Amino acid sequence: MKVSLIFPKPPHKGTFCGTVEDAEKYNKEKIEFFGFPPMGILYLATYLSENNFDVSILDQFARNLSIEETLNWVKHEDPDILGFSTITTAGTGRSSAEIAKSVKEKINPNIKVLFGNYHATFNDTRILNKYPYIDACIRGEGENTLLEIAEKIEKGHGFEDIRGVTYRDNGRIIRNNDRSLIQNIDKLPFPNRKLLGNVEYKNRVEGLDLSIGKFTSAASSRGCAFKCSFCSSSMFWGNWRPRSPENIVEELSVLEDLGYQNLLWVDDNFTINKKRLLKLSYLLKKEKLEFSWMAEGRVTQSSKELLSAMKQMGCKILNYGIESGSQRILDWYKKQINLNQIHDAIKNSKKVGIDMVLANFIVGAPIETREEIINTFNFSLKLDIDFPQFHILGIIPGNWIWDQMVKEKRINPDECWEVGTAVLPIPLSELMFRIKQIHKKFMFRPNYISQQILKTIKSKYRLKAISQNFKNVRNWDFWNSWKPFWG
Numbered sequence: 001m002k003v004s005l006i007f008p009k010p011p012h013k014g015t016f017c018g019t020v021e022d023a024e025k026y027n028k029e030k031i032e033f034f035g036f037p038p039m040g041i042l043y044l045a046t047y048l049s050e051n052n053f054d055v056s057i058l059d060q061f062a063r064n065l066s067i068e069e070t071l072n073w074v075k076h077e078d079p080d081i082l083g084f085s086t087i088t089t090a091g092t093g094r095s096s097a098e099i100a101k102s103v104k105e106k107i108n109p110n111i112k113v114l115f116g117n118y119h120a121t122f123n124d125t126r127i128l129n130k131y132p133y134i135d136a137c138i139r140g141e142g143e144n145t146l147l148e149i150a151e152k153i154e155k156g157h158g159f160e161d162i163r164g165v166t167y168r169d170n171g172r173i174i175r176n177n178d179r180s181l182i183q184n185i186d187k188l189p190f191p192n193r194k195l196l197g198n199v200e201y202k203n204r205v206e207g208l209d210l211s212i213g214k215f216t217s218a219a220s221s222r223g224c225a226f227k228c229s230f231c232s233s234s235m236f237w238g239n240w241r242p243r244s245p246e247n248i249v250e251e252l253s254v255l256e257d258l259g260y261q262n263l264l265w266v267d268d269n270f271t272i273n274k275k276r277l278l279k280l281s282y283l284l285k286k287e288k289l290e291f292s293w294m295a296e297g298r299v300t301q302s303s304k305e306l307l308s309a310m311k312q313m314g315c316k317i318l319n320y321g322i323e324s325g326s327q328r329i330l331d332w333y334k335k336q337i338n339l340n341q342i343h344d345a346i347k348n349s350k351k352v353g354i355d356m357v358l359a360n361f362i363v364g365a366p367i368e369t370r371e372e373i374i375n376t377f378n379f380s381l382k383l384d385i386d387f388p389q390f391h392i393l394g395i396i397p398g399n400w401i402w403d404q405m406v407k408e409k410r411i412n413p414d415e416c417w418e419v420g421t422a423v424l425p426i427p428l429s430e431l432m433f434r435i436k437q438i439h440k441k442f443m444f445r446p447n448y449i450s451q452q453i454l455k456t457i458k459s460k461y462r463l464k465a466i467s468q469n470f471k472n473v474r475n476w477d478f479w480n481s482w483k484p485f486w487g
């Protein structure tokens with residue numbers, strides 16, 4: 001029994017990393033990819049192989065493979081089960097469906113084709129209704145569901161009664177009960193990064209390669225305790241589930257032995273439990289494990305004590321979700337933060353010496369006024385952050401705003417479930433123009449430029465990052481790098 005898993009390439013160019021076209025081709029010796037490893041399929045493949053199944057994975061996105069090349073890979077792997085990891089706004093539901101159709105028509109109609117990840121979780125019945133060659137959608141956490149599927153298929157059974165699965169049975173779509181979450185995620189095996197083959201992942205922010213040394217990502221927890229209205233995390237994962245500091249340190253020792261020095265924590269909420277992070281910091285010091293890393297921050301979890309422990313344990317880049325400069329919009333986003341907390345978090349991060357502080361903003365909420373949008377742009381200028389990242393609010397199945405817009409009949413779910421949509425309060429062209437404008441304004445302030453130079457002189461990490469990027473000056477893009485995307 002063989003299980004192959006694909007992290008698909010979006011159908012269009014220019015996503016988050018904007019580097020689909022930068023990635024080199026399949027058969028070169030080393031493929032540099034400015035993006036992160038697909039942790040979902042990596043966890044799944046490792047779990048299955050620990051349970052004695054034959055597995056393989058393909059990061060089609062990183063390898064920039066065409067559909068034909070991907071089909072050749074599937075032919076070569078000859079799996080019994082083929083799974084796709086699908087993300088709504090990336091459009092990878094559509095691109096995966098296209099591959100799945102050719103797999104069934106041209107390679108082997110008996111391969112069981114599965115869709116997983118957020119898109120499959122929130123659109124299971126829609127996907128199965130639209131695409132007859134997809135056999136099942138797996139909702140939520142994948143490890144135990146996929147394992148049970150592999151075991152049952154191997155024995156010649158179908159998807160009946162497998163929790164977490166929506167499937168088609170003689171033309172009828174059946175939605176099995178939900179699967180309960182893995183309570184102790186320490187029990188999961190560490191993702192085997194060797195399965196990624198010859199792709200060398202890099203952490204690129206605004207055109208700068210910020211990964212100094214060998215880079216990978218890791219997950220120290222799953223889920224989030226908050227329920228922001230634009231985010232699907234809590235609907236997807238349920239509550240926040242941490243790994244223990246001891247278990248994380250064990251994985252980091254393995255990573256150190258493999259030569260990794262640089263990490264991205266993919267956690268939705270890395271900082272939620274202060275005690276856990278302080279213990280982790282203590283253990284890393286004790287074990288002399290030195291990594292440089294980047295994580296998402298939350299302004300309500302940014303005391304100086306916590307941040308200096310993070311700094312000590314190697315935090316170089318902290319990426320805050322600020323979202324808006326208007327309290328009314330923050331409240332509508334159910335963000336549970338206020339403007340003073342934002343100011344304090346940025347100040348504290350700078351005080352303890354975090355090398356790079358990034359801030360994410362979302363504009364274009366349906367209830368937002370033009371003045372509030374402009375206010376958010378101006379607010380970004382008041383914060384001592386290193387780079388702002390402006391996003392347009394994407395409305396997708398699986399978040400509260402989607403449900404609300406459907407209820408108010410402001411969107412037709414049948415028309416836009418597949419890639420999401422936006423309900424903008426001002427014209428898109430104006431919004432994009434204003435975002436470009438503020439981006440430039442932010443970057444070209446003389447005071448900002450001189451401060452950036454000063455900070456770089458003072459920070460070993462920034463100096464190293466800049467010097468390693470000199471050879472890629474062509475790619476430096478931070479004054480003009482904003483591309484329109486939802487997220």
Ligand code: B12
Nearest residue numbers: 016038039040083085087088090116117118138142486487
């Ligand atoms: C790191 C990250 C990225 C990275 C790398 C993505 C990658 N290679 O995995 C980058 C920066 C490239 C990225 C880009 C984007 N991302 Co992103 N990203 C994440 C993030 C923070 C972590 C992903 C991760 O590693 N999770 C940990 C692993 C263990 O969980 P997992 O991937 O969900 O996998 C589990 C299950 O989903 C399931 N599963 C997953 N795949 C499959 C497949 C099968 C067959 C089965 C059975 C099960 C299954 O089982 C896994 C184990 O339990 C998530 C948020 C999050 N914390 O999950 C957002 C997230 C996945 N991203 C999101 C978005 C919107 C995007 C972008 C579209 C942003 C943009 N507007 O451009 C792009 C699209 C890129 C692409 N080509 O798909 C959204 C997706 C929302 C949605 N409903 O689809 C998320 C959920 C963030 C959010 N809260 O809104 N992203």
Ligand code: SF4
Nearest residue numbers: 224226227228231268
């Ligand atoms: S935006 Fe961040 S804090 Fe809010 S629910 Fe999502 S992961 Fe949690």
